[in-house]
Amino acid sequence: MLCSIDLHHTNVLELGAQLWQLKIPITAILFRVLLNKPLTSLKWCALALLFSGVLTTQSGNPEVMQQVTQGDTSGRAFGVVLVIIGVFVSALAGVYTEWVLKRRAKHPFFVQNSMLYAWGVVFNMLGLVWKDLDRVREYVRSACAGRE
Amino acid sequence: MLVTSAVLPTPSSTLQVVPTSSGVSGQSTKSSFRGLLRESLWYAVPSCLYMIDNNLLYYILAYIDAPTHILVRGLLRSRVVQH
Numbered sequence: 001m002l003c004s005i006d007l008h009h010t011n012v013l014e015l016g017a018q019l020w021q022l023k024i025p026i027t028a029i030l031f032r033v034l035l036n037k038p039l040t041s042l043k044w045c046a047l048a049l050l051f052s053g054v055l056t057t058q059s060g061n062p063e064v065m066q067q068v069t070q071g072d073t074s075g076r077a078f079g080v081v082l083v084i085i086g087v088f089v090s091a092l093a094g095v096y097t098e099w100v101l102k103r104r105a106k107h108p109f110f111v112q113n114s115m116l117y118a119w120g121v122v123f124n125m126l127g128l129v130w131k132d133l134d135r136v137r138e139y140v141r142s143a144c145a146g147r148e
Numbered sequence: 149m150l151v152t153s154a155v156l157p158t159p160s161s162t163l164q165v166v167p168t169s170s171g172v173s174g175q176s177t178k179s180s181f182r183g184l185l186r187e188s189l190w191y192a193v194p195s196c197l198y199m200i201d202n203n204l205l206y207y208i209l210a211y212i213d214a215p216t217h218i219l220v221r222g223l224l225r226s227r228v229v230q231h
Contacts, residue, residue, distance in 0.1 A: 079211030086204040093197035100190050115188040119195035127199065 019083045024051045027091040034095055 028047050032039055039047075101112055128136060 079208055082204060082208045082211060086201060086208055089197055089204065090201045093194050093201055096197065097194040100194055103190065104187075112191065115191040116195050119188065119192040120199060122192075123196050123199045127203070 018055060019080060020087060021051065021054045022084070023087045023091050024054070026087055027094055030091050030095045031098075034092075035099055 024047060028039065028044075031037060097116070100116075101109075104112070
């Protein structure tokens with residue numbers, strides 16, 4: 001019984017993990033289109049091999065997969081859509097970072113990284129204020145109370 | 149990327165922390181700071197994308213993993229009933 005639970009668990013997670021592997025071809029396509037860098041046919045072959053290899057090593061037991069797909073699938077479609085959006089955003093972020101970092105190749109790498117992270121701090125602060133300012137206030141208040 | 153390059157200002161002024169010899173020193177440091185800020189705007193785009201990506205991961209796990217949660221709970225319950 002415990003074994004079957006484990007199998008189910010890994011298989012549903014595999015659905016997400018396998019979909020996430022779409023990042024490989026999408027990154028390659030965005031790299032080709034946005035950075036305008038042609039890839040040789042050998043490189044395309046290597047990418048296809050990598051993609052298929054990752055998919056085959058991560059595919060699980062088909063019987064268990066079938067059982068899982070027969071189960072409750074209420075929220076999964078939305079999850080799959082989110083995965084596809086996430087894959088695009090992730091690939092775009094990677095390609096854009098490469099472009100931005102190579103734009104000013106003479107600039108010190110740590111300065112560029114600091115800028116990237118500084119903006120990350122800014123955006124995370126915005127998210128903090130937007131989402132859970134009250135919880136942070138409560139946390140700070142309790143932390144101050146604990147110290148005194 | 150084409151859209152952002154149209155929106156973002158083209159940074160003709162590069163990263164110049166050292167003020168140039170020409171002009172008043174106060175003014176030139178101000179303009180170089182503005183240039184730095186303008187240059188750093190390029191880095192705002194990927195960092196925003198990375199933040200979206202990281203936060204999206206939690207939602208994905210919540211939605212992809214929710215059926216698993218229900219399934220495991222159901223199995224455990226049936227087991228408890230049997231025993």
